[in-house]
Amino acid sequence: MPSQFDLRPGLTLGRNYYIVEYLGGGWEGEVYKVEERRTGIIRAAKIFYKFRRPTERQLKKYAQKMFRLRNCKVITQYIHRDVARIKRESVEILVSDFVDGEILSKYLTHQPRKRMGYFEAMHLLYALASGVEQIHYLGEYHGDIHSDNIMVRRRGMGFDVYLIDFFDLGRASKEKIQYDVYDLISILYEAIGGKVGYMNAGEQIHRIISGRKHSLIQKKYKNAGQLRQALENLEW
Numbered sequence: 001m002p003s004q005f006d007l008r009p010g011l012t013l014g015r016n017y018y019i020v021e022y023l024g025g026g027w028e029g030e031v032y033k034v035e036e037r038r039t040g041i042i043r044a045a046k047i048f049y050k051f052r053r054p055t056e057r058q059l060k061k062y063a064q065k066m067f068r069l070r071n072c073k074v075i076t077q078y079i080h081r082d083v084a085r086i087k088r089e090s091v092e093i094l095v096s097d098f099v100d101g102e103i104l105s106k107y108l109t110h111q112p113r114k115r116m117g118y119f120e121a122m123h124l125l126y127a128l129a130s131g132v133e134q135i136h137y138l139g140e141y142h143g144d145i146h147s148d149n150i151m152v153r154r155r156g157m158g159f160d161v162y163l164i165d166f167f168d169l170g171r172a173s174k175e176k177i178q179y180d181v182y183d184l185i186s187i188l189y190e191a192i193g194g195k196v197g198y199m200n201a202g203e204q205i206h207r208i209i210s211g212r213k214h215s216l217i218q219k220k221y222k223n224a225g226q227l228r229q230a231l232e233n234l235e236w
Contacts, residue, residue: 005030005047005086012037014084014093017045023164024103024148028054031149031164033098044076044098044164047084047091059092066096069140074131074163099162101153108147108191115193118201119236124152125188125208126231127159132180132224141176145183147190174222181221185209204234 003022011019017034020042024031029048036043048054054062059081066078082093108114116124128150135142142163151162170176189198189209198209208230210216221227 014082026144026149042098044096046094072134101151104150104152105147107152116191121191123158127161128184129224129228133228136177136223141172141180177223
């Protein structure tokens with residue numbers, strides 16, 4: 001996703017940070033890798049778009065939500081709030097720990113034919129579903145899962161995954177939790193190469209993706225935990 005702020009490496013962000021690189025963006029804003037000026041510690045900073053700038057109450061809720069989910073393995077630890085001037089306008093920033101890896105959308109471009117092997121893609125989905133399951137277990141949801149805000153790193157036979165563009169600010173509901181599941185399955189669809197990859201996939205992957213039809217997916221998986229269990233019980 002192209003950057004709207006277009007902040008170049010070396011620029012100062014607020015009083016405390018330098019821009020290192022653009023990581024990705026979502027509906028609410030953009031995430032940058034930043035360096036703490038006085039310590040050299042690398043962090044991640046989410047900058048909210050001015051036209052979607054949350055209220056003080058929403059920002060407080062947002063920070064509290066990040067802290068409440070701090071033990072979920074796909075969530076990075078919240079550090080603090082900040083304010084910066086960008087293009088003569090004041091913007092809100094939420095700073096968190098930075099995790100190493102590569103944005104999934106970029107990772108896919110480096111793969112043969114720009115897609116992952118089927119079994120490899122299922123390992124990726126399993127790592128994501130297992131992480132998001134912890135969010136759903138606590139009665140919360142993410143709301144914006146896509147390949148531009150997933151940080152991925154290969155580890156042995158599996159993956160370490162993190163969601164870098166944190167959360168939607170709305171109230172959790174069964175429908176929003178369900179949509180997280182649909183987004184997870186869409187990640188699998190994208191990872192195997194979209195329409196062409198899906199057409200050539202086997203029965204097991206067809207069973208999971210279900211033609212990307214919301215009604216079929218909803219009947220099978222009410223939350224990420226049910227999706228994780230389905231992956232564990234697949235017969236190959």
